[in-house]
Amino acid sequence: MKTIEIDDEVYEVLLGKVRDFGDTPNLVLRREFSLNGAGKVSAPTQESPLQDFLSLTEFRFAKGAVGRFLAILSWLYKQDANAFSVVEDVRGRGRIYFSKSVQELEGSGRSVNPKKIPGTPYWVITTTPTDLKQQMLGEVMKALGCDLASIQLAKKAIAR
Structure with a gap:
């Protein structure tokens, strides 16, 4: 696993995208980039x-x-x-x-x-x-x- 540095503004945006208590930054980014786990891009999901x-x-x-x-x-x-x-x-x-x-x-x-x-x-x-x-x-x-x-x-x- 790689480590990246992000500034405070990007971090706040990530926090704003958290849906559930257990969401990690990695899960948020996967959802935002529509990654399905196998490195493949999937169709973006429509949020209600x-x-x-x-x-x-x-x-x-x-x-x-x-x-x-x-x-x-x-x-x-x-x-x-x-x-x-x-x-x-x-x-x-x-x-x-x-x-x-x-x-x-x-x-x-x-x-x-x-x-x-x-x-x-x-x-x-x-x-x-x-x-x-x-x-x-x-x-x-x-x-x-x-x-x-x-x-x-x-x-x-x-x-x-």
């Missing part, structure tokens, strides 16, 4: 808007599963604010998960710790385990008409 968002510093530095969950919900709202009202139909057996009223969420159960979804009029409960946050997000995305690959990508991104 969600993949673009997940690679942004705004998402990558979100604090914990709750921060990543809120960031994706906020991004979904920005994609179609009118359709986002479907979140109010995503509920548990006895709990309300989403509401425009923090009082309504607090009244639906104990220790719900409602958080405002940034840039939206909605609140969401956050004292759920990560797998339930993933399930909630999956239901929201399905109701919004997102494809299965995007749903899986978003759910995986919360847990990383």
Whole structure:
């Protein structure tokens, strides 16, 4: 393996292209140059808007599963604010998960710790385990008409 020196600006660009926690600079460069591992160049892949968002510093530095969950919900709202009202139909057996009223969420159960979804009029409960946050997000995305690959990508991104 060879070593190369890069300046700070190039390093920052590489960091901006990291998709997953385990991405190495080598993997990022392989993806950018469309190298498939055998030294052959393959057709460049088209990134989805969600993949673009997940690679942004705004998402990558979100604090914990709750921060990543809120960031994706906020991004979904920005994609179609009118359709986002479907979140109010995503509920548990006895709990309300989403509401425009923090009082309504607090009244639906104990220790719900409602958080405002940034840039939206909605609140969401956050004292759920990560797998339930993933399930909630999956239901929201399905109701919004997102494809299965995007749903899986978003759910995986919360847990990383």
